[in-house]
Amino acid sequence: MTGKRIFAGIALLAATTSSAAACTIPDGWTMMQVEHAQSSKIALELPPTPVKIGEPFSIDFLVCANPQPGIGDIRLDATMPAHKHGMNYKPEIKEVADNIYRGSGMFFHMPGEWQISVELLIDGESRRFLLKVPAR
Amino acid sequence: MKRVFGLLCGVVVAFSAPQSGHAQNLILSQSEISAALSHGPWPLPKQDDPSNRMSGNAAAISLGKKLFSSKKLSADGTLNCASCHRPDAGFTDGVAQAMGHTRGDRNTQALYNLKYQRWFGWDGRNDNLWAQSLRPIVRVDEMALRTTDLSEVLTGEEFAAPYSALFGSPPQLSEQQNLVNVGKLLAAYIETLTTEKTPFDRFRDALAAGDEAAAAVYPEAAQRGFRIFAGKGKCNFCHTGALFSNGEFHDAGVPYFVAANRVDSGRHGGIKALMKNPYTLAGPYSDDPKKTGAWKTRQLIRSHNDFGTFRVPSLRNVGRTAPYMHNGSIATLEDVVHHYSNIDLERLHADGELILQPLHLTKRESADLVSFLLSLTEVDD
Numbered sequence: 001m002t003g004k005r006i007f008a009g010i011a012l013l014a015a016t017t018s019s020a021a022a023c024t025i026p027d028g029w030t031m032m033q034v035e036h037a038q039s040s041k042i043a044l045e046l047p048p049t050p051v052k053i054g055e056p057f058s059i060d061f062l063v064c065a066n067p068q069p070g071i072g073d074i075r076l077d078a079t080m081p082a083h084k085h086g087m088n089y090k091p092e093i094k095e096v097a098d099n100i101y102r103g104s105g106m107f108f109h110m111p112g113e114w115q116i117s118v119e120l121l122i123d124g125e126s127r128r129f130l131l132k133v134p135a136r
Numbered sequence: 137m138k139r140v141f142g143l144l145c146g147v148v149v150a151f152s153a154p155q156s157g158h159a160q161n162l163i164l165s166q167s168e169i170s171a172a173l174s175h176g177p178w179p180l181p182k183q184d185d186p187s188n189r190m191s192g193n194a195a196a197i198s199l200g201k202k203l204f205s206s207k208k209l210s211a212d213g214t215l216n217c218a219s220c221h222r223p224d225a226g227f228t229d230g231v232a233q234a235m236g237h238t239r240g241d242r243n244t245q246a247l248y249n250l251k252y253q254r255w256f257g258w259d260g261r262n263d264n265l266w267a268q269s270l271r272p273i274v275r276v277d278e279m280a281l282r283t284t285d286l287s288e289v290l291t292g293e294e295f296a297a298p299y300s301a302l303f304g305s306p307p308q309l310s311e312q313q314n315l316v317n318v319g320k321l322l323a324a325y326i327e328t329l330t331t332e333k334t335p336f337d338r339f340r341d342a343l344a345a346g347d348e349a350a351a352a353v354y355p356e357a358a359q360r361g362f363r364i365f366a367g368k369g370k371c372n373f374c375h376t377g378a379l380f381s382n383g384e385f386h387d388a389g390v391p392y393f394v395a396a397n398r399v400d401s402g403r404h405g406g407i408k409a410l411m412k413n414p415y416t417l418a419g420p421y422s423d424d425p426k427k428t429g430a431w432k433t434r435q436l437i438r439s440h441n442d443f444g445t446f447r448v449p450s451l452r453n454v455g456r457t458a459p460y461m462h463n464g465s466i467a468t469l470e471d472v473v474h475h476y477s478n479i480d481l482e483r484l485h486a487d488g489e490l491i492l493q494p495l496h497l498t499k500r501e502s503a504d505l506v507s508f509l510l511s512l513t514e515v516d517d
Contacts, residue, residue, distance in 0.1 A: 054377055056431065083373075084490050088384055089435040105435045109384045110373050111174075136174065 033130050050134040051108055056089075058104040060096065065122060071095055073121035076103040078114050078133075108135040160352045163359050169343050171366040176340045176378050178333055180252055186424035187417050188266050190302065190317075190324040199298045200325030203318060208289045210279035212237075217272065217322065220244045226456030227329065232464030236278035241394045243464035246457045249450060251327040254383040254432060258446045258462045259406025263433045264422075265326060267415035270319030283311035290314060312414075316421045331452050335511040336362075354511070361508025364501055369476070373491055380451035380512060385442065389475070389483045389492060390461045392444040402462070403442040410436075455513035469509050473502045 051057065059076065063069065076093055079086040091103040108114055114135050120127045164172065190196035203209060204217045220234045221227040227247040234240040242258050250256070256268035272278040273286075281289075290299045290306040299306060303317050333341075339354035365371045376382045385403040392400045410433060415421055418430035446462040460466040466475055477497040484492060497505065 054382060082490070085441075086437075088437055089432060090437050092431075092435060105431050107432075109376075109382045111376060112373070 050136040053108045069120045075119040078116045162352045178337045187422040188320045189423040190320040196324040200321035238277045261406040261409040266319040266323035269322035357507040358511045361504035374448045381448045385445040389479045403445045455510045
C-alpha cells in the first residue's frame with residue numbers, strides 16, 4: 001500500500017505520583033488536543049496537508065505511557081464531525097518499533113475537516129486524543 | 137434516447153463556439169478554480185489490473201469483446217452482455233431497471249472508466265472487475281448460463297482456438313476456473329472502455345495552464361453550474377476527483393422499497409454477499425501474489441447505516457446514461473437536479489450523514505447546474 005505517512009508523536013505524561021515515563025517532545029512537533037483535561041500531553045509531526053482523499057494512507061504514532069498499553073488497547077479512528085460519519089474502513093495497527101505504531105488503511109472519502117482520534121485503554125480507563133486534519 | 141440525442145446536439149452547439157453576440161468570461165473565484173482543478177487531470181494514467189493476468193493483453197481484449205456480444209453466454213441463446221450494456225446507448229439500456237430473463241430491481245450501470253473503480257455494482261458486492269463481469273452470466277434472472285455448459289461454449293468453433301491459446305483446453309479446467317477466465321476476458325475488454333476529454337476537461341486544462349482566454353470559452357452557464365456543484369450544492373462531497381465519484385456508498389434520498397414487502401438493502405446486502413464471495417482480490421482466483429487492494433475488503437466496516445445506501449456513480453458521460461439513480465427512478469438530469477433541490481429529508485436515514493439539504497434552486501440555477509453536468513459528457517466529432 002502506498003500513501004502518505006503522517007507521523008504523530010503522542011507523549012503521555014501520567015499525573016500520578018508513580019514513576020512516569022518522561023517523553024521529550026521533539027522540536028517542531030504539534031501538540032494534540034486531549035478530550036478531557038488531564039496531564040497527558042500529545043505531540044505529533046504533521047505531514048504536508050491536506051490529506052488526499054480517495055487514497056489509503058498510513059499513520060505512525062508514538063505512544064509514551066505508564067503503563068504502556070498493549071497493542072490491543074490502542075484504537076485508531078477518524079470521523080467528519082460536521083457530517084456525522086466516520087471512515088468506511090478500520091485501520092490495522094501494528095508495532096513497528098519500540099512504542100511506535102503504524103495504522104494502515106486510513107481512508108478519507110470526502111473533502112473537508114476530519115478528526116483523527118487515538119484512544120488508549122490503560123487500567124480500564126480510556127484516554128482519547130484528537131487531531132483535526134483537512135482533506136481534499 | 138431521442139431526448140438525450142437532442143440534449144447532446146445542444147451541447148455540441150453550446151460548446152463548439154462562444155455564444156454569438158455574447159462574450160464569455162471566466163467568472164469563477166480562486167477557490168472555485170481550485171475546486172475545479174481537483175476534478176482532473178483527465179484522462180487518468182493507464183493502469184493494468186494485477187489480479188487479472190489478462191488485463192492489457194491484446195488477444196484477451198479481442199476475445200473479451202467477442203464474448204461481450206455473444207449470445208452463447210446465455211442459457212437460451214437470446215441474451216448477451218450487450219443486451220443491457222448497449223454500446224450504442226452509453227453501454228446502458230435507457231430503461232429504468234435492467235431486463236434480463238426477468239426485470240431486475242436496479243438500473244443498468246454504464247461501463248465507462250470501470251478500471252478506476254474501487255467497488256463494483258450498485259451495492260459493491262465485488263471488489264474487482266472480473267468478478268463483477270462473471271456474475272451476470274450465471275445469475276438466473278440475467279443470462280442464467282450453467283457453469284457445466286460453459287466448457288461446451290468455450291470449445292465451440294468461435295472461441296476454442298483463442299481461448300485455449302490463453303488458458304489451455306477448457307475441458308481440462310474446472311467449471312469455476314473457466315467461469316473466472318471468462319470474467320477476466322470480459323474485464324480485459326471492459327477496461328478499454330474509457331471516455332475522452334470533455335468540455336469541462338478542456339476548461340480545467342486551460343485553468344491549470346493559467347490560460348484565462350481559453351478557459352473563458354467554457355460557457356458561463358456551465359461555470360455558474362459548477363459554482364453550485366462545488367458550493368452550496370455540495371455535490372463534490374461525494375462526486376469527487378477526476379471520476380466525479382468517491383466510489384463509496386451514500387443515501388441520496390431515493391426510496392429503496394422495490395415492492396410492498398421487499399426492499400433493496402443496497403450496500404448492506406452487498407457487504408453480506410462480498411463476505412461470502414470466493415472471487416475477491418484476496419481469494420484464490422486473483423493472479424496477484426501481493427493481493428493488492430485486498431485491504432479494502434479485509435478492513436471494511438459493517439454498519440447498519442449501510443442499509444439503503446448505493447455506490448456513487450461517476451458523472452462522466454452522465455448525459456448519455458439516463459435514467460438515473462440505483463433504480464432508474466429519475467428520468468432526466470433536470471429531474472435529478474429537482475430531486476436534490478427539493479430533497480425530502482424524511483427519506484434520509486435518521487442517523488445518517490448530515491450533508492444533503494434542500495437547495496431550493498431557482499429555474500436559472502437548475503438550468504446552470506444541468507449545463508455543467510452536460511459538460512461532463514463527450515462531444516461527438
